[in-house]
Amino acid sequence: xxxxxxxxLAVIRRLPRYYRYLKDLLEKDINRIxxxxxxxxxxxxxxxxxxxxxxxxxxxxxxxxxxxEYLLNEIKRILNIDNSNNLIIIGIxxxxxxxxxxxxxxxxxxxxxxxxxxxKDVIGKGLEGFFVxxxxxxxxxxxxxxxxxxxxxxxxxxxxxxxxLIVEHDVKGVWNFSSHDLDxxxxxxxxxxNLSDDLMILNFRVNQIINKV
Amino acid sequence: xxxxxxxxLAVIRRLPRYYRYLKDLLEKDINRIxxxxxxxxxxxxxxxxxxxxxxxxxxxxxxxxxxxEYLLNEIKRILNIDNSNNLIIIGIxxxxxxxxxxxxxxxxxxxxxxxxxxxKDVIGKGLEGFFVxxxxxxxxxxxxxxxxxxxxxxxxxxxxxxxxLIVEHDVKGVWNFSSHDLDxxxxxxxxxxNLSDDLMILNFRVNQIINKV
DNA sequence: TAGATTGTTAATCGATTAACAATC
DNA sequence: TAGATTGTTAATCGATTAACAATC
Numbered sequence: 001x002x003x004x005x006x007x008x009l010a011v012i013r014r015l016p017r018y019y020r021y022l023k024d025l026l027e028k029d030i031n032r033i034x035x036x037x038x039x040x041x042x043x044x045x046x047x048x049x050x051x052x053x054x055x056x057x058x059x060x061x062x063x064x065x066x067x068x069e070y071l072l073n074e075i076k077r078i079l080n081i082d083n084s085n086n087l088i089i090i091g092i093x094x095x096x097x098x099x100x101x102x103x104x105x106x107x108x109x110x111x112x113x114x115x116x117x118x119x120k121d122v123i124g125k126g127l128e129g130f131f132v133x134x135x136x137x138x139x140x141x142x143x144x145x146x147x148x149x150x151x152x153x154x155x156x157x158x159x160x161x162x163x164x165l166i167v168e169h170d171v172k173g174v175w176n177f178s179s180h181d182l183d184x185x186x187x188x189x190x191x192x193x194n195l196s197d198d199l200m201i202l203n204f205r206v207n208q209i210i211n212k213v
Numbered sequence: 214x215x216x217x218x219x220x221x222l223a224v225i226r227r228l229p230r231y232y233r234y235l236k237d238l239l240e241k242d243i244n245r246i247x248x249x250x251x252x253x254x255x256x257x258x259x260x261x262x263x264x265x266x267x268x269x270x271x272x273x274x275x276x277x278x279x280x281x282e283y284l285l286n287e288i289k290r291i292l293n294i295d296n297s298n299n300l301i302i303i304g305i306x307x308x309x310x311x312x313x314x315x316x317x318x319x320x321x322x323x324x325x326x327x328x329x330x331x332x333k334d335v336i337g338k339g340l341e342g343f344f345v346x347x348x349x350x351x352x353x354x355x356x357x358x359x360x361x362x363x364x365x366x367x368x369x370x371x372x373x374x375x376x377x378l379i380v381e382h383d384v385k386g387v388w389n390f391s392s393h394d395l396d397x398x399x400x401x402x403x404x405x406x407n408l409s410d411d412l413m414i415l416n417f418r419v420n421q422i423i424n425k426v
Numbered sequence: 427t428a429g430a431t432t433g434t435t436a437a438t439c440g441a442t443t444a445a446c447a448a449t450c
Numbered sequence: 451t452a453g454a455t456t457g458t459t460a461a462t463c464g465a466t467t468a469a470c471a472a473t474c
Contacts, residue, residue, distance in 0.1 A: 010465065012417055016410035020392070034431060043394075046431095047467050054433055062432045063474040084416050098311035102408060110412055148419055173419035175411065179233070181256075189418040191411050195315060197229035198388065198404050199323055203297050204225055205402040206361055206386035223441065247455060259455095260443050267457055275456045276450040430474085437468070444461070450454085 011052050015079055017042065018052070022072040034065035084109035085148030085173070088141075090162060092117040092125070092132050095177050095195075096153035104128045114141060118158065135162075142169035149173040156180045224265050228292055230255065231265070235285040247278035297322035298361030298385070301354075303375060305330040305338070305345050308390050308408075309366035317341045327354060331371065348375075355382035362386040369393040 021042055025033060039046040053059055059074050060066045076082065087103075089096050092115050103110050116135045117123055125132045133141065141147075142165060150171050154162065159180050166174060166188065173189045176182055179196045234255055238246060252259040266272055272287050273279045289295065300316075302309050305328050316323050329348045330336055338345045346354065354360075355378060363384050367375065372393050379387060379401065386402045389395055392409045 007421075008465075013410075013414055015417065016407070016413040017394070019413070020410075036431080045467060047469095048465095050431095050433060051466075058433065060432050061474060062472070063430045065431065079413050079417055080420050081413070084412075085419050094311040094314045098307040099408065101307045103412070106409060108409060108412060110416070148423075149415060172422050173415050175415055181230070187422055189415065189422060191415040191418075193406060193408070193411060194229070195312065195406070196319060196321060197226075197233075198406060199297075199316070199321060200229040200232070200292050200294070201226055202362060202386050202388055202402065202404040203323070204228065204292055205404075206298050207293050208220075209385050209400055209402060210361075221441075249455080258443060260445095261441095263455095263457060264442075271457065273456050274450060275448070276454045278455065432471105432473080434471090435469085437466105439466070440463105441465090442461105442463070445459085447456105447458090449456080 005055065007055050011055055014052055015075065019072070019075045019079060019081070022068055022075060025068045026072055031068050032065055033068055035060070082109050084111065086111040086113045087149035087151055087175070088112070088114040088116060088147050089151040089153065090116045090135065090138070091152065091154035092122050092127065093153060096151070097127060099151060099153065100128050113145060113147070139165060147171055149175060151175040151177065153177045218268065220268050224268055227265055228288060232285070232288045232292060232294070235281055235288060238281045239285055244281050245278055246281055248273070250278070295322050297324065299324040299326045300362035300364055300388070301325070301327040301329060301360050302364040302366065303329045303348065303351070304365065304367035305335050305340065306366060309364070310340060312364060312366065313341050326358060326360065352378060360384055362388060364388040364390065366390045
């Protein structure tokens with residue numbers, strides 16, 4: 001393993017896919033796989049698989065391939081699956097409620113520790129064992145609790161104010177569902193889920209297909 | 214404009230961002246912008262902006278830059294914003310309901326023409342002016358209606374069956390919220406929104422930050 | 427042992443950035 | 451006109467793929 005090597009984002013984004021396919025294989029009682037067979041399953045090259053994995057260590061054996069359970073456990077360890085960071089969700093509208101339920105039903109180790117909203121009709125509502133708190137109390141909450149990650153499911157107009165709180169209170173990551181880009185310092189990571197953008201991209205690509213015919 | 218040039222996916226995925234920033238500028242009554250000023254706003258290089266746009270035409274003027282309204286209209290035309298394809302949503306659970314409401318509230322031209330579910334408790338329910346239909350009736354619906362795109366918000370175990378219907382009935386694009394990869398022919402485009410993967414990626418990157426300190 | 431397959435180095439490919447002639 | 455800025459060609463960078471020695 002190259003120790004101080006920077007892992008490219010392209011590689012990081014493929015890790016959950018490896019995790020999924022290996023979990024599937026294990027469930028099917030397949031306990032051994034070569035990079036070549038895995039490449040056929042995943043529709044990527046065997047070269048890419050071996051390159052990707054070599055960023056984190058040497059998990060295979062010449063002439064044999066990879067032990068599925070062992071490799072899965074290594075991927076789990078790399079992704080820190082069983083010991084995830086905690087998060088709060090800000091904005092308990094359609095999307096906020098849905099992802100709250102989603103996370104709690106998934107049991108992927110992610111731990112919600114608070115729900116917040118601005119709307120008086122929503123504040124106090126119970127959801128998945130939490131009461132939705134007034135976003136006005138968020139600064140105090142952030143002071144009293146270590147919050148690793150924030151899921152942002154709020155309208156664009158409130159972004160600025162919340163962004164400031166995030167930076168001030170040492171939040172490390174943001175799952176951004178709002179359709180605005182966030183302006184955050186480089187020590188805070190952002191994963192964007194921009195449904196509006198995605199729909200436009202899908203629409204564009206569908207039109208490409210239609211026009212080609 | 215290079216006419217038969219294949220537009221790379223990287224470029225396509227940036228188009229909605231251009232659209233958003235230009236719309237913002239227009240709303241702020243800024244009617245002129247150079248690639249250099251736009252690059253500062255968007256945190257990308259001016260070179261990239263000019264390269265990206267040159268895939269579709271010549272929209273600027275030397276010594277002046279770009280007319281915001283004109284460029285915005287061109288991007289709208291490229292993305293076909295005002296004349297989007299229609300879609301149905303399969304799986305009206307947490308996520309399915311949320312995106313149904315989301316799409317109808319966004320008014321981005323996307324037109325929902327049907328909602329489907331397997332669950333008897335959900336079938337018949339009213340949502341955004343639609344009644345949720347039994348997924349059993351989907352083959353007939355697909356035969357009678359031209360469905361361009363499908364949003365898939367169903368559990369993984371039902372994927373195979375629905376995938377078959379999609380291929381058979383000439384659907385052109387899939388917005389896949391399930392946490393399984395779809396196996397579709399190359400003339401059907403897929404945009405994946407894998408919340409589970411995204412959370413793992415965010416978690417990994419947050420840990421990188423934490424461990425670096 | 428012989429065949430299979432890894433991990434890694436080298437080659438290729440594609441995307442981003444830099445440079446600049448053209449021209450408003 | 452002089453300065454500004456485009457669109458495009460060339461250079462660079464980074465990611466993917468190919469090749470192969472090492473070895474199980």
